[in-house]
Structures are given as structure tokens and as C-alpha cells.
Amino acid sequence: MAFDGVTIANVISELKKELLGGRLNKIAQPEEDELLLTIKQPTGQKRLFLSAEASLPLIYLTETNKPSPMTAPNFCMLLRKHLQNGRITEISQPGLERIIRIEIEHLDEMGDLRRKTLIVEIMGKHSNIIFCDENDIIIDSIKHVSAAVSSLREVLPGKPYFVAQTQNKLDALRTEKEAFQTALASCPQPVFKAIYGSFTGISPILAQELCYEAGVDGELPTAALTDTDYDRLYHAFRHMMTAILEENFAPNIAYKGDTPVEFCALPLTVYACGNGRTVSYPTMSAxxxxxxAEKNTLTRIRQKSADLRRIVQTALERNVKKYDLQQRQIKDTEKRETFRIYGELLNTYGYDAQPGAKSLKALNYYTDDTVVIPLDPTLSATENAKKYFEKYGKLKRTYEALSSLTKEVKAEIEHLESISAALDIALYEEDLAQIKEELTESGYIRRKGNAKKQKITSRPYHYISSDGFHMYVGKNNYQNDELTFKFATGNDWWFHAKQMPGSHVIVRLGNAEELPDRTFEEAAKLAAYYSRGRGQEKVEIDYIQKKHVKKPNGAKPGFVVYYTNFSMAIDSDISGIRPADK
Known part of the structure; x- marks a missing residue:
């Protein structure tokens, strides 16, 4: 997906309409590289979300608020000091660069009118939010960039702000026909690559759209273009630039089947053929x-869960190695019964053994087969029998001890895999709090001496089936236990992915006598989606009434047993299932 210069132009067009003349009422910094500005307008309150996160830089208007830290970061405090109640006077973009300049005027401590600039750079890992004075001298930035990090430009307090020129691209908005043709002709590569490689703000998908509108094969080498091709390309190019200059935007997402493949601020007719389609939006912010929104949430929660994932992965690897070693040791005890039989046969037929013999043939009365028993020639038959019984006893004790230990280690592996699965479906910080508590209770995280248990606010997912039945999904082992053994009644239905870590799904039967088939299928899809089987074509799901599900004494959180059940194989697509809060 391309957050290109044209997308920025569309966002700026919206910001001008909504924010110009507004006053900065609140300035918050929810994350270390995010700002949330609340602007007061006569038409109401507006929120502007800014992110310089390396993997997902963003800027858009939103109605959603985000919780802020108890103590505001230094950059946030600096902005509040200078810009609180400041008025937005101008919002602009240099050319089609991925840069937004927000000009703000405010009164300083002496009551004099001052102007400051908040500059947002949407440039992948180089994204930044920079605060400058009226002379474009950097006051501070959300990310500091020293000479040791970048040889092109320092972003530090006191340094002049400028846009680093790393690519010799032309300004698409001001390019005439001759320069357009010269730029393409000097790039010996496919036409669409030459277009986005020559002009600022043009993404690969826009270049492909331009070729499609001009009726020129975008994969054609520029050397093969005719004068007619250049005429058609430039005509489509000017039409596109005119739409940008006149702010005639049409935000849309292009789909192939049900999968979003691109978004753009201009119509994507290139996806109108085949199984492609586009969905329009009223604004680029929307x-x-x-x-x-979901991608940003997942990115953040991945970052915040990194320490927990590392703890779980380390413990899991250690237990898997221990289990593999124990399995090998158990395999080494498989000869124990052979040694016992050798001892018994020597006690029975030992009188046939010759002094100094290295083996003895004897009839195995358990199987009626003749076996050859290896002997130590320095020992008598009775002593050889005793030696075999001692080996048998040692291996038997080893087997019994390992059998118990492997069950414990296997249960621990399953427990850790279930925690790992819970981390995969966690969407919010409160979900992580409950998982962290489980790891603490299990001894994987040491509780600090004066630390109190965190208040748990996370709740199970809640869906409504197409037939109106309430379906609940546990987000972690504690919630699974609570749903199954405290929330559900005996006749409610319980679903779980077969032999893999996943959530417990409860369907409340209510006053109904039976669930419709469609609800059974939707609940099974939820169990498949919230399991390690997510994404597979078919996942086998066990389902049974809750009264048949039991929890053994001393079992790990989330672990249950059942001895009779129904099963179905189903996909993990839950796109048609409605969450209860929507």
C-alpha cells in the first residue's frame, strides 16, 4: 500500500477544510512516536492523529481518542508550553513531497504574537515529527537524528530544518510535456517504473493507473514508446495532476476478491476488470x-508483547529440549522386559549352560520362540541371571520416573503453547495484563516485592450468531476457565479446536431447545479462527455441551477433559459473524 505524495495531498485538502482557524485545545502523546491533537472549531471538536512509527507512519482525522500516559513525555510538554491554544493558520505540502507543514500562531509569555511550524515527515523508517520556530530552526523533534545516524541531515534542537534531497526527481505538478518526455526517455526501463522513478509523489500503483488510462502497456520499455504513446501518456499525466491541483480526490480501496490490494486518492480503474473491484470512501482520513486502525493496533501490541513472547519462547524451547531428551531416555529403557525374560530363562534353563559359554539357546515360554541369551563367560548362569535382573530393575525405575516427568513436561509445553496462542490473539494492553499475570502465577515472571496485582479489565470476545445466539470467546487461559466453569450453564455448547492450542467458545442456549445448524457452524468458525489453526482451509473442531467438560484436579489453567463429543471440519473465516458491540 502506497502512502504517497498524492495521498498526502488528499489528506491536506481535508485538513484545510476541517482545521484552518481552529485552536489547539489538547496535545497528547499516547505513544513515544505518536501525537493526538484536539482542535476546537465553531463546528465542533476535531482530532488529528500523527504517527512517526517506522513501520506505519500515518496522519489522518479521527473521532477516536487514545489513553495517554500518566506523565506526559518531554516533547509533548514542550508542545503544550508553546502551542496550547495556538491557532492553525496554514497547512501545506512542498510539491508532492510526503511532508505536511502545519503553521500555528500563538502568544508568547510577553503576549507577543509568534509563529511556529509542526512538520510531519511520512517517510517510512525516516518518518519524524519536527517542531520549528518562525525561521525554520528546529526547537525539538519526536525523534533525534544525529550525524552518526544520518550523514545527509541532522535533526537536533538548534539545527536548521531543510528537506534532504536524496533523489533527483521532478515536481510532477509543474512538469511540462518536453521535460516529461525527456525524463522517460532517459530511463531505460518499463514505462510505469520510469514514471514513478522520475516524478516526486507518484507511487507504482499511480504509475500503473496512468499507463492504463493512456492505453499504454506499462511493462513496455521506454525505448519502444512512439510519439503517439508519449502524447497519450502526457495527456493522462496532466489530467491526473489537474485533479490533484483542483483537489478532485476520490479515495478508494481496490480489492481482488475479498483481499484489499491497494488504496489511492484517485480512481483505480486498473482494478475494474476481472475479479477486481473498488470501494469508495467519503474522505481519505476515513x-x-x-x-x-487494526494494523496499527496489531503493530503496537506486538511491540508491547515482545518481552512476554521472549519469556514464553525461551521457556517453551527449554521444555521441548527436556521433553526430547526424556523421550530418548525412555526409548533406551525399551529393552527392560527383554532383560527380565533373559533372567527368568537363565533361572529356568541355566543348568544347560556350559562353564565359559558366551551364549545360551533357550525356549522363550512366553512366545514359544527360541532365543539366544548373551552371557558373560566369567560368570555362572545364576550370576548372569542376577545381572540381567539388576539391569531390568534399573531400567524399570528409570521408565517409571520418566513416565511421570514426561507427562509433567508435556503438560507444561501445552500450557506454554496455549499462552503463546493467547499472545497471538491479544489486541489490547489489558489483554496482555492478564497473560502476564498467568506467567507470574506460573513462576515465569518474578513478582516484585511491593507490586500489586493489576486490575483485570479484559473481557472475552462477544459475538451474535446469525440466528441471534450469544457466543463468547476466551482470550486467554484464565478467561477460558471462567467462561467454561463459571459463566456457562450445563446445557450451553462448548467448542474448541481439536488437539491444538486455542480459545474456548461458549454458545448460550438460553430458552431454546437446540441450536440451529448455522449457529453450530459459526461457533466452530470462531473456535478455528481463535486457535493455532487460523488460516488453514479446514480445522477440526470438537463440540459438546458444557456439562460433559471436566477439569482435572491440579490441571493447568485452560486445560479440560471430555470423553464423548461431536466433531466438524470447518474454515476459519469469521468475516460474516457480527461482534455484539457493533
Missing amino acids: LLEHYY
Whole structure:
């Protein structure tokens, strides 16, 4: 997906309409590289979300608020000091660069009018939010970039702000026909690559769209272009630039089947053929928030869960190694019964053994087969029998001890895999809090002496089936136990992915006598989706009434047993299942 210069132009067009003249009422920094600005307007309150996160830089208008830390970071405090109640006077973009300049005027401590600039750079891992004075001298930035990090430009307090020129691209908005043709002709590569490689703000998908509108094969080498091709390409190019200059944007997401493949601020007719389709949005902010909200949440929660994942993975690897070693040791005890039989046969037929013999043939009365028993020639038959019984006894004790230990280690592996699965489906910090508590209770995290248990606010997922039945999904082992053994009644239905870590799914039967087939299938899909089988074409799901599900004494959280059940194989697509809160 391309957050290109044209997308920025569309966002700026929206910001001008909504924010110009507004006053900065609140400035918050929810994350170390995010800002959430609340702007007061006569038409109401607006929120502007800014992110310089390396993997997902964003800027858009939103109605969603985000919780802020108890103590505001230094950058946030600096902005509040200078910009609180400041008025937004101008929002601009240099050319089609991925840069947004927000000009703000405010009164300083002496009551004099001052102007400051908040500059947002949407440039992948180089993204930043920079605060400058009226002379474009950097006051501070959300990320500091020293000469040791970048030889092109330092972003530090006191340094002049400028846009680093790393690519010799032309300004697409001001390119005439001759320069357009010269730029393409000097790039010996496919036409669409030459277009986005020559002009600022043009993404690969826009270049492909331009070729499609011009009726020129985008994969054609520029050397093969005719004068007619250049005429058609430039005509489509000017039409596109005019739409940008006149702010005639049409935000849309292109799909192939049900999968979003691209978004753009201009119509993507290139996806109109075949099984492609586009979905339009009233604003680019609405499009970006819809597309990136979940992705941004997942990115953040992945970062915040990194320490927990490392703890679980380390413990899991250690237990798997221990289990493999124990399995090998158990395999080494498989000869124990052979040694016992050798001892018994020597006690029975030992009188046939010749002094100094290295073996003895005897009839195995358990199987009626003749066996050859190896002997130590320095020992008598009775002494050889005693030696075999001693080996048998040692291996038997080893086997019995390992059998118990392997069950414990196997249970621990399953427990850790279930915690890992819970981390995979966690979406919010409160979900992680409950998982961290489970790891603490299990001894994997040491509780600090004066630390109190965190208040648990996470709740199971809640869905409504197409037939109106309430379906609940546990997010972790504690919630699984609570759902199954405290929340569900005996006749409610219980679902779980077969022989793999996953969530318990409870369907409340209510006053109904039986669940419809469609509800059974939807609950099974939830169990498949919230399990390690997510994404597989078919996942086998066990389901049974809750009264048949038991928890053994001393079992790990989330572990249950059942001895009779139904099963079905189903996909993990839950796109058609409605969450209860929507």
C-alpha cells in the first residue's frame, strides 16, 4: 500500500477544510512516536492523529481518542508550553513531497504574537515529527537524528530544518510535456517504473493507473514508446495532476476478491476488470483509519508483547529440549522386559549352560520362540541371571520416573503453547495484563516485592450468531476457565479446536431447545479462527455441551477433559459473524 505524495495531498485538502482557524485545545502523546491533537472549531471538536512509527507512519482525522500516559513525555510538554491554544493558520505540502507543514500562531509569555511550524515527515523508517520556530530552526523533534545516524541531515534542537534531497526527481505538478518526455526517455526501463522513478509523489500503483488510462502497456520499455504513446501518456499525466491541483480526490480501496490490494486518492480503474473491484470512501482520513486502525493496533501490541513472547519462547524451547531428551531416555529403557525374560530363562534353563559359554539357546515360554541369551563367560548362569535382573530393575525405575516427568513436561509445553496462542490473539494492553499475570502465577515472571496485582479489565470476545445466539470467546487461559466453569450453564455448547492450542467458545442456549445448524457452524468458525489453526482451509473442531467438560484436579489453567463429543471440519473465516458491540 502506497502512502504517497498524492495521498498526502488528499489528506491536506481535508485538513484545510476541517482545521484552518481552529485552536489547539489538547496535545497528547499516547505513544513515544505518536501525537493526538484536539482542535476546537465553531463546528465542533476535531482530532488529528500523527504517527512517526517506522513501520506505519500515518496522519489522518479521527473521532477516536487514545489513553495517554500518566506523565506526559518531554516533547509533548514542550508542545503544550508553546502551542496550547495556538491557532492553525496554514497547512501545506512542498510539491508532492510526503511532508505536511502545519503553521500555528500563538502568544508568547510577553503576549507577543509568534509563529511556529509542526512538520510531519511520512517517510517510512525516516518518518519524524519536527517542531520549528518562525525561521525554520528546529526547537525539538519526536525523534533525534544525529550525524552518526544520518550523514545527509541532522535533526537536533538548534539545527536548521531543510528537506534532504536524496533523489533527483521532478515536481510532477509543474512538469511540462518536453521535460516529461525527456525524463522517460532517459530511463531505460518499463514505462510505469520510469514514471514513478522520475516524478516526486507518484507511487507504482499511480504509475500503473496512468499507463492504463493512456492505453499504454506499462511493462513496455521506454525505448519502444512512439510519439503517439508519449502524447497519450502526457495527456493522462496532466489530467491526473489537474485533479490533484483542483483537489478532485476520490479515495478508494481496490480489492481482488475479498483481499484489499491497494488504496489511492484517485480512481483505480486498473482494478475494474476481472475479479477486481473498488470501494469508495467519503474522505481519505476515513479510508486510512479503516484500513490501518487494526494494523496499527496489531503493530503496537506486538511491540508491547515482545518481552512476554521472549519469556514464553525461551521457556517453551527449554521444555521441548527436556521433553526430547526424556523421550530418548525412555526409548533406551525399551529393552527392560527383554532383560527380565533373559533372567527368568537363565533361572529356568541355566543348568544347560556350559562353564565359559558366551551364549545360551533357550525356549522363550512366553512366545514359544527360541532365543539366544548373551552371557558373560566369567560368570555362572545364576550370576548372569542376577545381572540381567539388576539391569531390568534399573531400567524399570528409570521408565517409571520418566513416565511421570514426561507427562509433567508435556503438560507444561501445552500450557506454554496455549499462552503463546493467547499472545497471538491479544489486541489490547489489558489483554496482555492478564497473560502476564498467568506467567507470574506460573513462576515465569518474578513478582516484585511491593507490586500489586493489576486490575483485570479484559473481557472475552462477544459475538451474535446469525440466528441471534450469544457466543463468547476466551482470550486467554484464565478467561477460558471462567467462561467454561463459571459463566456457562450445563446445557450451553462448548467448542474448541481439536488437539491444538486455542480459545474456548461458549454458545448460550438460553430458552431454546437446540441450536440451529448455522449457529453450530459459526461457533466452530470462531473456535478455528481463535486457535493455532487460523488460516488453514479446514480445522477440526470438537463440540459438546458444557456439562460433559471436566477439569482435572491440579490441571493447568485452560486445560479440560471430555470423553464423548461431536466433531466438524470447518474454515476459519469469521468475516460474516457480527461482534455484539457493533
